[in-house]
């Protein structure tokens with residue numbers, strides 16, 4: 584199992600103790616979480632569903648989905664973020680939530696077609712072979728189930744906003760968080776999904792206004808974006 588960049592995992596592990604601090608490096612994840620949660624829940628209705636969160640990190644989305652009464656499994660390959668996620672769930676007394684350190688591809692072998700909903704947010708752009716993760720996510724979802732991805736588009740505007748703007752000008756993220764070459768065009772993500780047997784249903788862009796410090800969803804997928812795919816029933 585080698586679809587991992589050890590340096591990427593180390594970056595997230597180093598910061599793990601600040602994962603739930605809403606003013607930390609993870610502030611953007613805290614701020615976008617209600618938006619993505621609403622979008623996912625609106626399409627896939629989470630209540631009572633078996634949900635897998637791939638690359639869950641410290642569990643911001645996983646725990647929020649569990650609070651919506653989904654039965655959530657969060658997986659990641661970075662041990663410290665997982666430790667933080669487990670501790671936070673324990674302190675918050677969220678019980679329908681459980682975390683495992685396992686590769687997506689390995690879980691796809693172990694539990695094919697096991698989940699109603701698979702989410703994989705802000706993770707594909709940190710992985711050497713994102714298409715393989717997309718294939719594994721598609722294999723993990725039941726027929727009729729939903730797969731959600733979010734990542735960063737690859738074009739000059741995305742370079743300017745997501746790297747220069749977010750890391751160097753506004754300081755929203757630590758320098759070196761993202762590598763431009765790993766950004767993914769929506770057309771590429773759509774092709775990998777289709778080739779994996781899931782169909783693109785919807786997509787949304789995420790905008791940020793540095794003056795108001797607010798995020799919102801829109802039709803503009805030129806920088807940050809989310810897609811929803813469905814496996815035919």
Ligand code: SAH
Nearest residue numbers: 587595638639640659660661704705706709
């Ligand atoms: N999905 C979470 C965290 C995003 S940060 C959220 O949106 O709130 C990216 C996460 O991807 C980190 O936790 C990192 O450890 C994880 N990650 C990076 N490469 C990975 C891989 N190959 N397999 C599993 N997780 C990975």
